[in-house]
Amino acid sequence: xxxxxxxxxxxxxxxxxxxxxxxxxxxxxxxxxMALEEASRCLNCKNMPxxxxxxVGVQIPVFIKKITxxxxxxxxxxxxxxxxxxxxxxxxxxxxxxxxxxxxxGIKGEPVGIGRLERFAADTHMVQDNTVIEKPVxxxxxxxxxxxxxxxxxxxxxxxxxxxxxxxxxxxxKAGGVLxxxxxxxxxxxxIVQKEVENLKNLGVTIMTNMVIxxxxxxxxxxxxxxxxxxxxxxxxxxxxMGIEGEALVGVCSANEYLTRINxxxxxxxxxxxxxxKSKAVAVVGGGNVAMDAARSALRMGAEHVYIVYRRxxxxxxxxxxxxxHAKEEGVExxxxxxxxxxxxxxxxxxxxxxxxxxxxxxxxxxxxxxxxPVEGSEYELAVDTVIMAIGTxxxxxxxxxxxxxxxxxxxxxxxxxxxxxxxxxxxAGGDAVTGAATVILAMGAGKxxxxxxxxxxxxxx
Amino acid sequence: MFQILEKKELNPNVTRMVFEAPFIAxxxxxxxxxxxxxxxxxxxxxxxxADADAEKxxxxxxxxxxxxxxxxxxxxxxxxxxxxxxxxxGLATEIPEGAKKICVIGGGVGCAIAYPQAKAAHxxxxxxxxxxxxxxxxxxxxxxxxxKVCDELxxxxxxxxxxxxxxxxxxxxxxxxxxxxxxxxxAIGPIPMMKFVSEVTRKYGIKTIVSLNxxxxxxxxxxxxxxxxxxxxxxxxxxxxxxxxxxEVDFDELMHRNGVFKEREAECRMMKLADKA
Numbered sequence: 001x002x003x004x005x006x007x008x009x010x011x012x013x014x015x016x017x018x019x020x021x022x023x024x025x026x027x028x029x030x031x032x033x034m035a036l037e038e039a040s041r042c043l044n045c046k047n048m049p050x051x052x053x054x055x056v057g058v059q060i061p062v063f064i065k066k067i068t069x070x071x072x073x074x075x076x077x078x079x080x081x082x083x084x085x086x087x088x089x090x091x092x093x094x095x096x097x098x099x100x101x102x103x104x105x106g107i108k109g110e111p112v113g114i115g116r117l118e119r120f121a122a123d124t125h126m127v128q129d130n131t132v133i134e135k136p137v138x139x140x141x142x143x144x145x146x147x148x149x150x151x152x153x154x155x156x157x158x159x160x161x162x163x164x165x166x167x168x169x170x171x172x173x174k175a176g177g178v179l180x181x182x183x184x185x186x187x188x189x190x191x192i193v194q195k196e197v198e199n200l201k202n203l204g205v206t207i208m209t210n211m212v213i214x215x216x217x218x219x220x221x222x223x224x225x226x227x228x229x230x231x232x233x234x235x236x237x238x239x240x241x242m243g244i245e246g247e248a249l250v251g252v253c254s255a256n257e258y259l260t261r262i263n264x265x266x267x268x269x270x271x272x273x274x275x276x277x278k279s280k281a282v283a284v285v286g287g288g289n290v291a292m293d294a295a296r297s298a299l300r301m302g303a304e305h306v307y308i309v310y311r312r313x314x315x316x317x318x319x320x321x322x323x324x325x326h327a328k329e330e331g332v333e334x335x336x337x338x339x340x341x342x343x344x345x346x347x348x349x350x351x352x353x354x355x356x357x358x359x360x361x362x363x364x365x366x367x368x369x370x371x372x373x374p375v376e377g378s379e380y381e382l383a384v385d386t387v388i389m390a391i392g393t394x395x396x397x398x399x400x401x402x403x404x405x406x407x408x409x410x411x412x413x414x415x416x417x418x419x420x421x422x423x424x425x426x427x428x429a430g431g432d433a434v435t436g437a438a439t440v441i442l443a444m445g446a447g448k449x450x451x452x453x454x455x456x457x458x459x460x461x462x
Numbered sequence: 463m464f465q466i467l468e469k470k471e472l473n474p475n476v477t478r479m480v481f482e483a484p485f486i487a488x489x490x491x492x493x494x495x496x497x498x499x500x501x502x503x504x505x506x507x508x509x510x511x512a513d514a515d516a517e518k519x520x521x522x523x524x525x526x527x528x529x530x531x532x533x534x535x536x537x538x539x540x541x542x543x544x545x546x547x548x549x550x551x552g553l554a555t556e557i558p559e560g561a562k563k564i565c566v567i568g569g570g571v572g573c574a575i576a577y578p579q580a581k582a583a584h585x586x587x588x589x590x591x592x593x594x595x596x597x598x599x600x601x602x603x604x605x606x607x608x609x610k611v612c613d614e615l616x617x618x619x620x621x622x623x624x625x626x627x628x629x630x631x632x633x634x635x636x637x638x639x640x641x642x643x644x645x646x647x648x649a650i651g652p653i654p655m656m657k658f659v660s661e662v663t664r665k666y667g668i669k670t671i672v673s674l675n676x677x678x679x680x681x682x683x684x685x686x687x688x689x690x691x692x693x694x695x696x697x698x699x700x701x702x703x704x705x706x707x708x709x710e711v712d713f714d715e716l717m718h719r720n721g722v723f724k725e726r727e728a729e730c731r732m733m734k735l736a737d738k739a
Contacts, residue, residue: 210546210547216485216489238701241689248719250718250721275723398701
């Protein structure tokens with residue numbers, strides 16, 4: 001008889017007041033008892049609706065059943081069969097819009113805590129892991145992967161398991177992409193990311209850091225060098241700014257810059273050289289996960305007031321629900337239906353205020369969300385000394401401008417067909433480089449499909 | 463790890479280092495830069511490539527000691543290694559097609575970057591004049607190197623202790639008025655110098671390329687820290703530069719934005735002095 005509780009087993013978290021001032025992980029994870037209790041809420045539906053909501057097709061009821069049987073390693077193996085980064089997905093996937101949105105238990109009450117259970121299985125595996133990953137026998141075929149982010153790592157892992165000799169070229173000094181530079185330590189500990197990267201290396205994947213493809217080597221050179229196929233997962237690129245007056249003031253930066261200084265460069269830690277802006281009052285413009293990450297990081301860096309300035313209402317906010325909830329608990333102040341129209345500087349040229357205009361919701365726009373309409377004459381000043389723009393990115397131009405035959409659409413995203421093949425023979429692409437800024441799991445799904453297509457392509461060629 | 467093969471002090475504040483970096487050396491072109499990181503705790507710092515030798519697989523960097531990272535780098539010696547070196551980044555300098563005679567202007571440590579420009583133009587068969595400016599005789603660098611790659615070298619010092627007394631802008635204007643027909647001017651140095659050179663050339667309608675040095679973090683088109691306003695538009699120096707049209711750059715804004723961590727740089731220098739004392 002399943003556990004018929006209408007609510008998820010609560011997950012232990014650091015106290016909001018305490019955690020708002022440290023970078024340690026917010027959510028502490030289920031104990032064995034909690035996991036067993038939550039797992040027993042799964043009805044083990046025959047047609048597995050939850051799986052249809054997972055971009056990488058994790059066999060959710062199967063792994064949850066293993067948990068109820070106390071076979072945690074078995075549960076991990078089920079997840080790992082389709083997902084290269086289980087410990088990451090359990091933490092950062094927007095489950096409420098994916099697997100958990102399809103859960104039958106969600107019709108009346110809360111869905112099963114699939115993400116929490118996935119994390120439990122992955123973390124239990126990591127702690128107990130003493131299995132030596134066996135390097136698959138090489139099939140002698142070389143594949144290059146550009147970018148060591150979620151899509152690239154997934155593609156590399158899947159191909160390595162099939163016996164391909166995979167080399168991943170990473171532009172930064174550490175592998176992980178957005179998992180390293182973007183998502184903060186308190187949401188995704190970097191040790192976990194590096195452990196997943198180590199797992200891939202044990203599978204035989206070679207990772208070369210400090211290699212900017214398009215500059216140091218072109219895609220054509222990689223192919224001339226014996227790589228029979230290339231996967232491009234170069235990620236999102238240039239941060240967008242609003243184009244309003246005052247954006248060049250000191251104290252205005254992109255969320256990418258702010259987060260990279262803190263996460264990748266560890267600017268928040270004593271002994272690291274990278275400086276981070278010191279702020280008293282911070283406005284973060286945007287309503288996505290990146291905005292929440294920047295806002296919560298600013299609190300932890302010591303800001304007294306941190307505002308989310310978002311032009312639509314809470315309902316349209318694209319961020320993961322849990323992040324919004326955590327941000328509120330920690331003291332982030334939400335100024336929804338507000339939009340900056342101008343930034344004002346002090347006599348030293350540092351930003352001193354944002355002029356905000358109130359908005360109201362009008363008719364639905366192309367995205368299906370009600371579009372914000374300015375309220376005339378509603379402008380007011382919000383005193384801030386830092387403004388962080390988290391309003392999206394446009395794809396990095398490095399690869400498309402240096403590779404002949406690689407087509408991009410008018411937004412600069414690489415054009416691919418349903419098999420993730422680009423317009424250039426043997427070159428596949430996925431993740432933000434194709435879709436524009438999206439989620440970790442969608443990028444992983446793309447890396448996964450590309451790996452499958454690359455395998456088919458090379459088998460056919462042989 | 464990237465090994466330091468040679469180290470030479472060019473003046474008390476400027477050091478030249480040769481690194482083993484075969485991949486970068488093979489591709490580096492004049493105007494491009496690298497990002498270095500000394501060690502695990504280090505920051506990512508951009509430096510324009512001063513020279514590259516594809517055959518030997520080496521690149522040369524010349525840097526001024528201004529903050530913590532350049533101090534850390536300067537504390538290393540030949541035989542030591544740094545954790546990261548990535549490049550070549552940015553776009554190579556494009557001298558306008560059909561140019562026959564150009565003037566390359568370097569100011570202070572900016573001469574380190576002016577040198578590869580002069581060398582590239584010289585090797586491409588152009589007539590090259592070089593105007594190199596320094597505060598005084600003690601900090602003059604690369605004089606011999608410049609002589610080998612230009613038709614005429616005008617050395618200026620602010621105090622007249624060496625070469626011609628005065629600023630590079632005076633020397634440039636004198637040359638132009640004396641009838642030198644430059645098809646293009648390339649200016650690299652402190653922001654005010656590039657700004658004033660651009661003011662001079664604007665009067666004469668001479669195309670002017672400047673190499674900008676905004677603050678960067680990743681250097682690959684991700685963080686937006688290096689954004690500059692050029693022709694009223696936001697441009698990213700790391701992927702669209704670092705060269706831009708000097709007549710369109712908002713130099714005042716750049717100077718201002720580059721000052722964001724000035725206090726911290728000063729603190730680092732102070733701490734260093736305290737260490738020595």
